[in-house]
Amino acid sequence: QMPRGALALVIHSVEIPQGAYWGKKICEAAVGALSRLDYVGIVEFGWQGGVDWTFPMQLKGDGSAAQAAINQLTFGDMPDFDPSLELALAGLLATDAGQRHVIVVSDGDPNLSTSVLKKFQKNNVSISAIGVNPHSAGDVRTLERMAKFTKGKFYEVKTNNLAQLPQIFIKEAQTVKRTLIQEGEIQPVMVQGIDTLRGIGAVPPLMGYVVAAEREGLAQVTLRGKENDPIGAQWQYGLGRTVTFTSDATTRWGRAWVGWGQYGQFWEQIVRWAMRPSGSPNVRVTTEARDEKTLVVVEAVDNEGRRLPTASFQGRMATPDGEGAPVNLRQVGPGRFEALIDTPDSGTYVMSMRYTAPSAVEGGPMIEGSVQAAVVKPFADEFRALQDNAALLTQVAEITGGRVLDADPLAADLWSRDGLTMPVSTRAIWLPVAIVGIGLFLTDVAVRRVRLDVVKAYYAMRRGLQHSKQQAGMQIEGLQAARAQAQERMAGAATASQDSDITRGTGQAAPVPQQTAKRKFEASEEQVRAGKSKKVALGGEAETPEQAKRRKAQSTPPAGEEEQGMSRLLKAKQRARDEMKDD
Incomplete structure (x- = not known):
């Protein structure tokens, strides 16, 4: 994989017109020049005092976290460079980057000690100083000394050329990216304990190689070059094996290798290691x-x-x-x-x-x-589809009456109505709207012209309810009176019929009938036992001897009247008709 770089930004107050704006722009330009695998960190002096990471040293990734930190910058006025530079150096040394660099933005007035610059020189970390509108010649000399001591660069920017700031930061940020071609006489260092180098004591020098970084995982580095760069490596990949050699096997970079006595052995062992191992055929x-x-x-x-x-x-x-x-x-x-x-x-x-x-x-x-x-x-x-389906999207846009937007949001013209068909309803709505309008008009006229007396309306409604209740009561009373009259007529007719039958059959006056029709008959236990030997009257009382004698006389026809049965039936029929007329 590509070698990583690490960049630390040390921000001092930008004392120029729109200083906060230009300070954020130059930080955005520097971060934007890095790849997602590079490290970046931002150190700032706060107005409350003290130096701290605004954005701790970490991988850039998609840059969203770094952008959020840049937006929070306050550009405090630091009195001393040393704490900020020491914090930036500690963050850079904690990374595994191949190239480390610091960019300082300042007007040059903070103090600077040589001991801090020696630490940067010892760890091979460069500093580029950008003087934004320095106050004096002494401030310019401070920033120049900082850059020269650490083998960095110095830029002086005045208020009339502030537009150069983003380009300067982009240029400096790219210094963390090393050149991918490393040329010159380089003596590779062998890593001991590797099967592919068995029996080889040392390798000849190379005249160049392609810069790379160590692969994560189980990869083994076999040869290392300048700045500990991997030149040879090998690892297992699935059922196969992979070998990497970033230099040349010919006379361009490997002139000494071609005439080397173990040249054939070196490549033979590598090829045999990479070959597929023989398995059992059984x-x-x-x-x-x-x-x-x-x-x-x-x-x-x-x-x-x-x-x-x-x-x-x-x-x-x-x-x-x-x-x-x-x-x-x-x-x-x-x-x-x-x-x-x-x-x-x-x-x-x-x-x-x-x-x-x-x-x-x-x-x-x-x-x-x-x-x-x-x-x-x-x-x-x-994950199988690695390309977009532009044909399908175009077809969907044509069917639905839409359009295919341009990839550039400015050229897409999202709010354009060209080619769009406005929806039209085929159902007339004037009649429902007219009816509703007429109803609202009449309601408005009624509310404005008709005056309602709420109190009188209440009493009128109350009288109507009372009248309805009185009529209902009169109807119930009339029904009860009619029922009483019907009961009296039925009782009188029954008494007259009974008297006539008794007088005709026995010649005696009939007794006054008992009022038993108005109550329900329920036989007592004594009546039930008595009923087994004698009959019980319908009124619920036991049959008296006189009643039994009259019943027998009524059931037994007098002598000489057996042959007059037809005349008796006719008389009974005539008597029933008379009763109906009386009712």
Whole structure:
């Protein structure tokens, strides 16, 4: 990867017209010139006293956090350069950057000690001083000494050329980016304990190389150049291996290498290390994805093609994040072994397994071998599309009557109405609107012209309610009176009929009937027991001897009248008609 740079901004008060504006602009220009992998920090003296990080030294990233810190700058007037420079130096030395640089913005009046500049010189950290409208020649000399002592640059900016400030900061910020070509006679330093350098004591000098930075992860650096830059490196990638050599294998940068006695051995060992290791032909590995797990199936046979009855496997797996995990295989059948491993993350899982099995020949040597396998979990489907679908977006815009906007927001003209069709309703609404308008007009006239007496309206409503209640009461009383008259007529008719029947049959006067029709008959326990031997009257009283005698006389016709039954029926019919007329 590319080498990183680190930039520290030391901000002093900018005592010029619109000083805060220009101070923020130059900081934005410096931060904007850095890449997302470069370090940046801002040191400022506060008006309350004391020096602190406005933006602590950290990776720039997308620059949003640095921009927010720049907007909070107050541009305090520091009395001394030393605390700010020491804080900036400590932040730069804490990074792993290959190039470290400081930019100081000041008018030059704070104090400056030589001891602080020696610390920068010792750690090979440069300072560029930008004097914005210095007050005196002594202030200019202070800033010049600061830049010259640390091998930086000095810029003097007057009020009539303030527009140069952003360009100066961009130029200075780019100094943290080293040139990618490092030329000159360089003696590489070998890293001990590397397999590809086995048997090689030293390597010849090189005349140049491409500057790079160390790769994160499990990469091993084999050769280092100037400023500890990696020249040779190697690492495992999936089932394969990668080797990097940033110099030249010909006479341009490697004239001494071409005539070197171990030149062939050096490249042979590198190529052999990068080659795919030979695996056992008697073992086959297959994998099957099962959600966040993977089933690993190993089938092992001997040299004759017969399945191994027993075998012992020892395996280990490297996960995508560089961690290790064991792979435990269990035998599920003759020559078949399985393991269910966790593979929750996307990436490549590399497995390496060794096995031993007894020989099929009695007393023969043990069967040994190794096998490698890999499981690749792909990323989500949305990561597969690496290009936009401009044709689909254009089609959607045409169907919906829209337009395709330009990538430049200024040229897009978002509020333009050209080509837009305004919606039109095909249903007439004048009639509902007219009816509502007429209703509102009549309501307005009624409210303005008609005068209502609320008190009189209340009493009129009250009289109407009372009259309704009186009519309801009169109706109920009339119904009750009619019911009483009907009951009296029915009682008189029944009495007359009973008297006539008794007088006609027995010649005796009928007794006064009992008022039993107005109450419900409910037999007592004595009446129920008596009813088993004699009859009970409908009124609820037991039948008296006189009543029984009259009932028998009525049921038994007199002598000589049996043949006159028809005349008796006619008389009864005529009597019923007379009763109906009386009612």
